[in-house]
Amino acid sequence: MPKRSPLKNKRLLVGVTGSVAAYKAVELVRRLKDEEADVRVMMTSASLNFITPLSLELASGAAKKPLTGLWEEPLAHVNLASWAELFIIAPATANTLGKLANGIADDLISAFFLAWHGGTIIAPAMNPGMYTHKTFGKNLEFLRSLGVTEIEPETGALACGVEGVGRMAGIERIMDAARSAFTPKDLEGQSVLVTAGPTREPLDPVRFISNRSSGKMGFALARAAASRGAAVTLVTGPTALTPPPVEKLIRVETTSEMKDSVLKEAPSSRILIMAAAPSDFTPEVSSARKIVKSDTYDLRLKATHDILLEVSRLNRRPFTVGFAAETGRLFERAQEKLEKKDLDMIIFNDVTKAGAGFDCDTNQVSIFGRDDRREDVPVMEKEDLAHLILDRILALAVRDKDKETF
Numbered sequence: 313m314p315k316r317s318p319l320k321n322k323r324l325l326v327g328v329t330g331s332v333a334a335y336k337a338v339e340l341v342r343r344l345k346d347e348e349a350d351v352r353v354m355m356t357s358a359s360l361n362f363i364t365p366l367s368l369e370l371a372s373g374a375a376k377k378p379l380t381g382l383w384e385e386p387l388a389h390v391n392l393a394s395w396a397e398l399f400i401i402a403p404a405t406a407n408t409l410g411k412l413a414n415g416i417a418d419d420l421i422s423a424f425f426l427a428w429h430g431g432t433i434i435a436p437a438m439n440p441g442m443y444t445h446k447t448f449g450k451n452l453e454f455l456r457s458l459g460v461t462e463i464e465p466e467t468g469a470l471a472c473g474v475e476g477v478g479r480m481a482g483i484e485r486i487m488d489a490a491r492s493a494f495t496p497k498d499l500e501g502q503s504v505l506v507t508a509g510p511t512r513e514p515l516d517p518v519r520f521i522s523n524r525s526s527g528k529m530g531f532a533l534a535r536a537a538a539s540r541g542a543a544v545t546l547v548t549g550p551t552a553l554t555p556p557p558v559e560k561l562i563r564v565e566t567t568s569e570m571k572d573s574v575l576k577e578a579p580s581s582r583i584l585i586m587a588a589a590p591s592d593f594t595p596e597v598s599s600a601r602k603i604v605k606s607d608t609y610d611l612r613l614k615a616t617h618d619i620l621l622e623v624s625r626l627n628r629r630p631f632t633v634g635f636a637a638e639t640g641r642l643f644e645r646a647q648e649k650l651e652k653k654d655l656d657m658i659i660f661n662d663v664t665k666a667g668a669g670f671d672c673d674t675n676q677v678s679i680f681g682r683d684d685r686r687e688d689v690p691v692m693e694k695e696d697l698a699h700l701i702l703d704r705i706l707a708l709a710v711r712d713k714d715k716e717t718f
């Protein structure tokens with residue numbers, strides 16, 4: 313959990329409506345609470361068929377119980393409109409969204425919505441027939457035109473036994489949208505290209521060489537940049553992580569594929585952050601058939617393409633940030649890499665240190681800029697570090713812009 317969560321002390325009102333997905337609201341409320349938001353909950357009477365107010369009360373930790381009706385706490389619909397800083401409806405039924413789009417105010421959530429003029433996030437959840445119905449589409453379009461943010465549902469098997477679009481968006485996507493609502497958009501208008509994760513170099517159709525990179529640092533950077541308004545392209549090797557809400561997600565397997573994607577996207581990007589750990593070696597020969605088991609097997613490797621070096625040769629090169637994962641405090645190597653690959657910034661981390669490097673949620677880095685500047689950053693959550701790195705990039709970009717080198 314990021315320590316610097318933009319949700320800290322924010323007053324969030326969560327509406328829960330009568331969908332099978334109502335139980336997922338418990339997890340959402342708990343996650344908001346984990347990030348120290350002040351959460352209050354409103355429930356429709358239909359939602360009470362799926363979930364009890366007690367579950368949400370316990371999850372929210374609020375001294376006040378969830379409100380379940382318009383008459384329960386008179387004027388709550390008006391008072392909450394001046395209390396809340398963000399309104400999230402998850403899950404949002406077709407019925408409730410229909411009311412919101414048409415000015416109906418016959419229950420707490422819909423009456424509140426009319427009194428409320430602030431930011432609203434909706435996470436629809438329903439049967440695909442309902443979601444794709446023209447009437448619902450018209451309502452949704454009108455709500456979007458009011459500035460309501462829809463976290464689109466996902467496609468897959470639904471509780472009603474059919475396959476299709478309508479499953480409520482994952483909690484992580486709703487959390488991203490909530491955090492983004494409180495994040496200054498200081499990267500608005502910037503195109504940011506981020507690479508993440510390991511690559512896989514095939515030995516044969518079933519085996520590959522890879523490394524311990526989890527993709528967490530790159531995903532955190534992409535997520536942070538997107539929440540600050542950048543148009544983000546994320547090029548990622550295989551990871552088990554949920555992708556952040558980026559404009560373009562490109563999944564690759566090998567270093568060669570990563571290189572092709574980066575070289576294609578880099579010229580139209582303003583900032584490139586290479587947080588991936590592409591394999592430095594690939595088998596000299598990759599067998600088309602599975603290699604038969606034997607006592608020994610000689611494997612010869614050859615170097616892969618050096619993506620950063622190739623980027624440095626581009627005519628139109630973005631502001632380029634590299635990562636150097638080393639074992640030992642080899643600052644000289646980081647500095648060498650900065651110069652050799654003509655980088656604007658390099659983030660050095662000693663992957664043998666506790667709380668740093670691969671497959672953990674924290675990292676400890678030193679940031680090297682040009683002109684020998686070095687900043688030693690203490691151990692912190694990768695999500696927080698991502699924002700700190702973006703702060704530094706922004707500061708350098710502004711500074712260099714004055715010198716017209718960026």
Ligand SMILES: Cc1cc2nc3c(=O)[nH]c(=O)nc-3n(C[C@H](O)[C@H](O)[C@H](O)COP(=O)(O)O)c2cc1C
Nearest residue numbers: 329330331332356358359405406407408437438439
């Ligand atoms: C078992 C069951 C599951 C339902 N699931 C959904 C759903 O996922 N999405 C939806 O829009 N409506 C769903 N409905 C219909 C709503 O509960 C119904 O339209 C209700 O009036 C919604 O009220 P509310 O919007 O005030 O919560 C479901 C109904 C039942 C009986």
